[in-house]
Amino acid sequence: MAPTVALANPVVSADAQPSNIFQLTTAQQAVQKIQALPEIQAWQQYITEKSLVLENGKNIRPVLRVEPRPVEVAGKSYWLVHFLESHAIHDHHWQSFWVSLHDEGILADDTSGKYLDLDTWRKQTNPMRRIRQTVKLKDGTYIGRGLDDYLEVDGDRCRLNLSGAVHPWRSPCDLIQIDADRIYDGYQYWHRL
Known part of the structure; x- marks a missing residue:
């Protein structure tokens, strides 16, 4: 499980109004935000299934690991969260995410080292x-989303209504x-009848 990092309370001047006080995102909340992404859920399922096939579920597992201290990117503070495929003797890095301490922003890296929303x-x-x-x-x-919208899946084909x-x-x-x-198509969730 990712380590939990306690943040000190922000210093607030005596004349500050309660509306000026904001909650900082904790390390645990950052991990929860990343865990909620549909890609992460699908990757976790894939790694778990792969582990059952290759290692009887023993040695391969998906892991979200958060760095112990926030990092700065372009003047903003972020929690750096890594998605890893953990093996008995090593970890394989899949993706890194930066979760803003101050808002709902999440960035991901691409192979060239750029930060992307x-x-x-x-x-x-x-x-x-x-x-x-x-x-x-x-x-x-x-x-x-709508009662008139449905998706049919039949083997290696699908169609939308x-x-x-x-x-x-x-x-x-693309599904x-x-x-x-549940199926995710990049825009919305589809729930099986």
Whole structure:
């Protein structure tokens, strides 16, 4: 489990009003924010399944590790959180994230060392390609945000029905199976009926 780092209370002048006081993000909250990302959930599932196949679930596990002190990026303070695939004798680094201490901002790195917001990171690096070849989607009908929106998965194909407009069958390569009853398409969650 990631270490928890206690932050000292910010110094507030005597004349400061309560509305000027803000909560800093703790290291544990930073880890929770990263753990909630759909890519992390899918990567964790993939590593866990891989461990069951390769090592009977013993030696490979997904790990989120937070650095003990905040780091500065472009004048802002962030918790640096690493997603790792932990083996018995070494760790394999998958991705690093920077979680802002002061707001909801999360940055990710790309292979060139640039800091990207999550939407840009998703578009430029396609983080799900790491596991897409091995994770099979569960067949069935999944409901979207609206009652008229649904997604059908049938083997190696899928199609959308958005407000009555049925799209043609296509490859489900951009879909992520989060758990037995949820799929994420990069924009929204789909829940199995």
